[in-house]
Amino acid sequence: xxxxxxxxxxxxxxxxxxxxxxxxxxxxxxxxxxxxxxxxxxxxxxxxxxxxxxxxxxxxxxxxxxxxxxxxxxxxxxxxxxxxxxxxxxxxxxxxxxxxxxxxxxxxxxxxxxxxxxxxxxxxxxxxxxxxxxxxxxxxxxxxxxxxxxxxxxxxxxxxxxxxxxxxxxxxxxxxxxxxxxxxxxxxxxxxxxxxxxxxxxxxxxxxxxxxxxxxxxxxxxxxxxxxxxxxxxxxxxxxxxxxxxxxxxxxxxxxxxxxxxxxxxxxxxxxxxxxxxxxxxxxxxxxxxxxxxxxxxxxxxxxxxxxxxxxxxxxxxxxxxxxxxxxxxxxxxxxxxxxxxxxxxxxxxxxxxxxxxxxxxxxxxxxxxxxxxxxxxxxxxxxxxxxxxxxxxxxxxxxxxxxxxxxxxxxxxxxxxxxxxxxxxxxxxxxxxxxxxxxxxxxxxxxxxxxxxxxxxxxxxxxxxxxxxxxxxxxxxxxxxxxxxxxxxxxxxxxxxxxxxxxxxxxxxxxxxxxxxxxxxxxxxxxxxxxxxxxxxxxxxxxxxxxxxxxxxxxxxxxxxxxxxxxxxxxxxxxxxxxxxxxxxxxxxxxxxxxxxx
Amino acid sequence: xxxxxxxxxxxxxxxxxxxxxxxxxxxxxxxxxxxxxxxxxxxxxxxxxxxxxxxxxxxxxxxxxxxxxxxxxxxxxxxxxxxxxxxxxxxxxxxxxxxxxxxxxxxxxxxxxxxxxxxxxxxxxxxxxxxxxxxxxxxxxxxxxxxxxxxxxxxxxxxxxxxxxxxxxxxxxxxxxxxxxxxxxxxxxxxxxxxxxxxxxxxxxxxxxxxxxxxxxxxxxxxxxxxxxxxxxxxxxxxxxxxxxxxxxxxxxxxxxxxxxxxxxxx
Numbered sequence: 017x018x019x020x021x022x023x024x025x026x027x028x029x030x031x032x033x034x035x036x037x038x039x040x041x042x043x044x045x046x047x048x049x050x051x052x053x054x055x056x057x058x059x060x061x062x063x064x065x066x067x068x069x070x071x072x073x074x075x076x077x078x079x080x081x082x083x084x085x086x087x088x089x090x091x092x093x094x095x096x097x098x099x100x101x102x103x104x105x106x107x108x109x110x111x112x113x114x115x116x117x118x119x120x121x122x123x124x125x126x127x128x129x130x131x132x133x134x135x136x137x138x139x140x141x142x143x144x145x146x147x148x149x150x151x152x153x154x155x156x157x158x159x160x161x162x163x164x165x166x167x168x169x170x171x172x173x174x175x176x177x178x179x180x181x182x183x184x185x186x187x188x189x190x191x192x193x194x195x196x197x198x199x200x201x202x203x204x205x206x207x208x209x210x211x212x213x214x215x216x217x218x219x220x221x222x223x224x225x226x227x228x229x230x231x232x233x234x235x236x237x238x239x240x241x242x243x244x245x246x247x248x249x250x251x252x253x254x255x256x257x258x259x260x261x262x263x264x265x266x267x268x269x270x271x272x273x274x275x276x277x278x279x280x281x282x283x284x285x286x287x288x289x290x291x292x293x294x295x296x297x298x299x300x301x302x303x304x305x306x307x308x309x310x311x312x313x314x315x316x317x318x319x320x321x322x323x324x325x326x327x328x329x330x331x332x333x334x335x336x337x338x339x340x341x342x343x344x345x346x347x348x349x350x351x352x353x354x355x356x357x358x359x360x361x362x363x364x365x366x367x368x369x370x371x372x373x374x375x376x377x378x379x380x381x382x383x384x385x386x387x388x389x390x391x392x393x394x395x396x397x398x399x400x401x402x403x404x405x406x407x408x409x410x411x412x413x414x415x416x417x418x419x420x421x422x423x424x425x426x427x428x429x430x431x432x433x434x435x436x437x438x439x440x441x442x443x444x445x446x447x448x449x450x451x452x453x454x455x456x457x458x459x460x461x462x463x464x465x466x467x468x469x470x471x472x473x474x475x476x477x478x479x480x481x482x483x484x485x486x487x488x489x490x491x492x493x494x495x496x497x498x499x500x501x502x503x504x505x506x507x508x509x510x511x512x513x514x515x516x517x518x519x520x521x522x523x524x525x526x527x528x529x530x531x532x533x534x535x536x537x538x539x540x541x542x543x544x545x546x547x548x549x550x551x552x553x554x555x556x557x558x559x560x561x562x563x564x565x566x567x568x569x570x571x572x573x574x575x576x577x578x579x580x581x582x583x584x585x586x587x588x589x590x591x592x593x594x595x596x597x598x599x600x601x602x603x604x605x606x607x608x609x610x611x612x613x614x615x
Numbered sequence: 616x617x618x619x620x621x622x623x624x625x626x627x628x629x630x631x632x633x634x635x636x637x638x639x640x641x642x643x644x645x646x647x648x649x650x651x652x653x654x655x656x657x658x659x660x661x662x663x664x665x666x667x668x669x670x671x672x673x674x675x676x677x678x679x680x681x682x683x684x685x686x687x688x689x690x691x692x693x694x695x696x697x698x699x700x701x702x703x704x705x706x707x708x709x710x711x712x713x714x715x716x717x718x719x720x721x722x723x724x725x726x727x728x729x730x731x732x733x734x735x736x737x738x739x740x741x742x743x744x745x746x747x748x749x750x751x752x753x754x755x756x757x758x759x760x761x762x763x764x765x766x767x768x769x770x771x772x773x774x775x776x777x778x779x780x781x782x783x784x785x786x787x788x789x790x791x792x793x794x795x796x797x798x799x800x801x802x803x804x805x806x807x808x809x810x811x812x813x814x815x816x817x818x819x820x821x822x823x824x825x826x827x828x829x830x831x832x833x834x835x836x837x838x839x840x841x842x843x844x845x846x847x848x849x850x851x852x853x854x855x856x857x858x859x860x861x862x863x864x865x866x867x868x869x870x871x872x873x874x875x876x877x878x879x880x881x882x
C-alpha cells in the first residue's frame with residue numbers, strides 16, 4: 017500500500033499493576049475501512065479499542081507503543097486535547113445501549129449532545145441532522161422518535177440510536193464494541209445492515225470489536241485475532257477466514273460449527289417429562305388467566321436420555337417454561353408429568369424425589385453460585401440434601417464430580433469468586449449433576465461464555481447425557497447450538513410453541529415462517545451474506561388489539577400471512593411425522609412459499 | 616487465624632482483648648475503692664500513688680477507670696451484639712417469609728423506632744430500677760430496629776439472586792436459605808454496622824448516665840467519667856484525658872478488628 021494508513025497502532029502495551037493485559041499489539045487501518053478485533057473475553061480487544069480514544073479503565077495505563085490517528089499521536093495528548101478528540105474525531109458505540117443512555121432524558125437530547133459539547137452546530141441544526149441519521153438508520157418515525165425516552169424504544173432501536181449519537185459529529189474513526197451481542201439474531205441482522213450502510217456513507221474508518229466470527233465476516237475488511245493480549249494473526253477478512261494460519265484462530269472457527277451427532281437412547285413408552293397444554297404468566301390472576309400471560313398452550317414430551325432444544329428470541333417465554341417445569345413459577349393450566357405422574361403446580365407439595373429428579377442449570381453462573389461458598393460447599397449441599405452423603409464419602413463424590421466436569425480436584429476448596437466464567441459454569445453444571453437428576457434444564461448455559469468455552473460446555477453436557485442417560489432440555493437463542501445436538505427442537509414465539517420438529521425435519525427446508533426467519537438470520541461465515549440476505553417484509557396484518565382469542569402471535573411480523581384468514585381464525589395445528597407446526601399454511605404451501613432460499 | 620489478619624487487625628485485636636481483660640478483672644486490680652475519697656486535692660496530676668491523678672472529688676481516676684471499663688465494654692459490645700443479633704434474626708425471618716409476616720415485623724420495628732429511646736429508658740428504669748441487665752436490654756432494643764433495617768435490605772437484595780432461586784428449585788427450606796445462602800453474604804456489612812452501633816451504645820449510655828438513668832454513682836462508665844470531670848478540661852487534667860483515651864482506644868480497636876475481618880472475608 018502506497019497510501020499512508022489512516023489509523024496506525026504500533027507496539028501498543030497496556031499494563032495493570034505491572035502485569036501486561038495488552039502487549040505489543042500493532043495494526044493499521046486504511047481510511048474508510050473496517051478493522052475487526054476478535055478474541056474471547058479477557059483477550060484485550062476492548063482495551064485495545066478504547067486505547068484509540070486515549071482511554072484506559074481505572075488502574076490500567078498505556079506503557080508503550082504509539083497510536084496515530086491521521087496526523088495526531090493519541091498517546092501524547094493531554095486531558096484537554098483528549099476531551100476535544102473524544103466524541104468529535106473518535107466516537108464509541110458500546111455493547112449495551114440500554115445502560116449507555118440516561119433513562120431520565122429524551123433520546124434527542126442525548127443524541128445531539130456530542131455536537132453541542134464540541135460546539136459544531138446549533139441545537140436546531142443538530143436536531144435536523146439527527147433526524148437525517150434516524151432516517152438513514154431505518155428507524156421508525158424518525159421525526160418523532162427523538163422525543164421518546166430510552167425505555168420507550170426496543171433494544172435494537174436503541175443500539176441504532178446510539179450509532180446516531182456517535183455519528184452526529186461526523187467522526188473520522190468509529191469504535192464499535194460488540195454492538196449487536198446483546199441483540200436477538202432477527203434484530204441483529206437489521207442493525208448490522210444499517211451500520212454497514214451508514215458507515216460506508218459517512219466514509220468513516222471503523223474498529224469493530226466482537227467475539228462472533230460470523231458477524232465479523234460480514235462487517236470487516238481486515239481481522240486482527242487477539243489472544244491473551246497478543247496478536248495471534250491478522251490479515252484480510254476473507255483470506256483469514258478461509259485459511260486460518262494460527263491454531264487459536266482454527267479453534268475459534270471450529271467452535272462455530274459444533275458437530276455433535278445425536279444418538280437417541282432406547283426409547284421407552286412413558287416419557288420422562290411430559291408437558292401438555294401449559295399456560296403460565298405473571299401478575300394478578302383474573303378469571304383463570306394472568307394479567308401478563310407468557311406461555312399459552314405449550315406442549316412437548318421428552319424420553320429418557322433425550323434432548324430437546326428450545327429456541328426463540330428474548331421474551332418468547334423460554335426461561336419461563338423452564339421455571340414452570342422446575343416449579344419456580346406455578347402454571348395456571350395444563351400439566352407437567354414426570355414419569356407419568358403429575359407434578360404439583362409450584363414448589364409446594366413436591367416430594368424430595370421430584371425436586372431431585374428435575375435440576376435446573378441457571379444461565380448466569382456468576383449469580384447462580386453463592387459467592388460466599390467454596391466449590392466443595394456448593395457441591396456438598398445437594399449430596400447431603402438429596403443423598404444424605406456427608407464427611408469422607410461426600411468428599412469422594414465431590415472429587416468424582418470435579419473430574420466429571422474436568423476440573424482439578426484441588427479446586428474444591430477454592431472460593432467460587434476466584435474461578436473463571438467457564439469454570440463457574442462447570443461447577444454450576446456439577447451442582448445439578450450431584451443430585452443425579454432425570455431431567456436437566458439448561459437455561460442459556462453458554463450464552464455468557466466465549467465461543468470456545470461454550471462449545472466445550474456443550475460437548476460436556478452431551479457426554480454426560482450419553483454416560484448418565486439424563487434427559488436434557490437445552491434452552492438457547494442460538495439456533496446453531498441447538499441444531500447441533502438436540503433430537504427435537506421446540507420453537508417458541510410469544511409464548512406459543514410455533515413448531516416442534518425432530519432433528520431430521522428441523523434441518524429440512526420446510527418450517528413455520530418464524531423458524532425460517534430465525535434460521536436465515538443467523539450469520540454465516542461467507543462475506544457478502546449480509547448483502548444477499550433480504551429482510552422479509554411483514555404483510556401488515558395486525559391482530560385487533562382486543563383479540564386475545566388465540567390468533568397467531570406471529571401475525572404482525574409474518575411475511576406470508578393470509579388476509580382474512582390469519583387475522584380472523586386461530587392458527588391450525590399441522591402434523592406430519594417428525595414435525596408439528598402452528599400455521600394456516602400446510603406443508604406444501606410452506607414449501608412453495610419458501611421465504612428464504614434454503615441455506 | 617491471627618496470622619491471616621493484617622497488622623491493623625492485630626492492633627485492633629490486641630486492644631479489644633486488652634479491654635475485655637480489664638473489664639473482667641479490673642475491679643480486683645484497683646488500688647482504691649470506686650467511691651473512696653483518697654486525695655485531698657482535686658484534679659491532681661500523675662503521681663506514684665495516683666497513676667492517673669485524681670478526679671473532681673479527689674477520687675483515684677485509675678481505680679474508677681478499672682471499674683468503669685466493665686460497664687462500657689460489656690454494655691457497649693454486649694448491647695451492640697444483642698441488637699445486631701435481634702435485628703438480623705428478625706430481618707432474616709421476615710425477609711424469607713415475606714408477605715404479611717414481613718409486613719407485621721417491619722411495622723413493629725417502625726413502631727419501636729418511633730418511641731424516643733430516652734423516654735423509654737426513663738419509664739423502664741423508673742419501673743424496674745437501674746441494673747446492668749436492664750441497661751443492656753434498653754440499649755439492645757433501642758438499636759435493634761436500625762440493625763433490622765440494614766439486614767432486611769441486604770437480605771431482600773440477596774433473595775432476588777439466582778443462587779437463592781437455585782436453592783428454592785432444589786427444594787430447600789426457608790431455614791437453610793436464610794442461614795446457608797443469605798447470611799454468609801451479609802456478614803461484611805453487618806460487622807461494619809456492629810462496629811458503628813458499639814459506638815452509639817457508648818454514647819447512649821453516657822446520655823443516660825447524664826440524666827441519672829444509667830450507671831448509678833458511685834459507679835461510672837467511661838462516658839460518665841468524661842462528663843463528670845468536664846470542669847477539669849481547662850486544666851488539662853488527666854482525670855478527663857484518661858477516660859477519653861480509653862473510649863477512643865476501645866472503639867478504634869473494635870473497628871480496626873471488624874474492618875480486618877471484613878476485608879479478610881471479601882478477598
